Amino acid sequence: MPPLKTKKSLTPLDALLAVLFVGMGLYLLYRVNIGLNYKWSWSTIPQYLFRYDPQQERWLPNLLMQGFFTTIRLSFWGTILATLLGTMMGLFRLSHRLFRRLVGGAYVELSRNLPPLVLIFLFYFFISDQIMPVLSVEDFFQARSESTKTILSFLFAPAEQFPTFLSALVTLAVFEGAYITEIVRAGIQSIEKGQWEVSSALGFSRKAQLRHIILPQAVQRILPPLAGQFISTIKDSAIVSVISIQELTFQGIELMSATYLTFEVWITITLLYLSLTLSLSLAIGRLEMYMKHRGAG
């Protein structure tokens, strides 16, 4: 990497632009306040994040935070599932076997070329109805002991929402997995041919080649686009509110229906999503730096 010359000082043009941006922001606020004739009522919002329960004598998460936690659960498991699925399918797409290549190709084309909303409804109304009863997910859940139930509720969703949660999770993973497949494939294909040839000459099997030579290098290259995909997963989790998963967006909409605090609720939701996605961005940035140093060291 050639070192770039980075300027440390601001030019007058920068200052002018900054002033313009701030001015635009202020004008927008003014328009909202004047043009909308909206009665702001921020004081009612905090109680929907956390509320004090006098009976249990402690603070409990309320609607919005409950939704926020559901969003975190959904994104967390969705990301893990999508990464597994994407890695597997990415390797399938580069496989020597035609069948695997076909499976990988069909999967990517199908899930990438459908709007996520359509996919979600397909899964929810058709697939989950046929599959869930067969697996009798809910009965399985109900049959667990109390302590297991608590753990499962903490990790996934309460019993009554469990089947819906699963179908949303699968949809999200399938949808995001298609993009991760392509990222993985591109990452592996970007590794120079020489690496394959040399490792092959040294007597590595294909599995060992991938494990010790190719994937470690590929992972470093695919981290930035992968990070973008993880953030997308969090954002796309909002779409599952349409099948009444009680995540952040759904809870927000419910709250708006009850209190009509449209703007306050949307702004709160925005900030909550931002807190999640920005912290993830920072974490991934750190990871990239770490890997760079480790690779160089």
Add this chain to the structure above:
Amino acid sequence: MKIKRISIIQTLWITLLIIGLADVAFTGETQQQLTAESMIEQALKRGSLKVGMSTFVPWAMKDKTGKLIGFEIDVATRLAKDMGVAVQFVPTKWAGIIPSLLTGKFDVIIGGMGILPSRNLKVNFSIPYDYTGMSMVAHKNLAAGFNSLNDFNRPDVILSIRLGSTAVPAAQKFMPKAQLRYFDDEAQTYQELLNGNAHAVVGSAPKPAEWALKYPDKLFLPLAETFTKEPIGFAVRKGDFDSINYLNNWITFVRAEGWLQERKHYWFETRDWENQIQ
């Protein structure tokens, strides 16, 4: 090797026999099956009644502690109590509530659902346990001086309406010339009106009147009375008459008690519940 063929006559005989046997077995079991498959039986077996609903003030809403309250919530809770089972609410988006019922996401819709002939083709309704009517709230500047349905029945008038609600056919019937703008949620329909992008909101009483009170400087009630009268019923899946029979008689029972009227009065004519919300 000589292949033995089954003649056409034989095939026919066998087919008839199979159909006949199946028929006998079927008629014997049908009654039991129907009883066992009825929603009420299933709920009793499960020990809980799953109720599909959607947030709609004051029918159903979440209070400050995240608990569901409202007229429909009271009705569903009492119904489950009388059945001797727990009640489990499944908050669902209004636009998808019928498909969700049909695909078995819950047992019954108790959510202020208007009984419409078109809806009745897809689901079975109980007898009405409530009546509601359509009313309107209009923008003071845009709809200045409007005081009849005819005033709104013009191509330049924009009406803001919740998607999938009975306000849609009502508006189409009484104001066919007006443009309709659809939203997924009640809050959005009113925001559109407050932003001055629509002349009026069409919605079930008493909500429009409450908005006119809340924003007296911007909104007003163009009509003195509701312009429709709609029966409200419980919706269950088709082919389940045992459940309909139970629900109908339950409604008759609590109405005779006066309990239904008392709850209706509390949620729709008093404001005692307001402090539970905000």
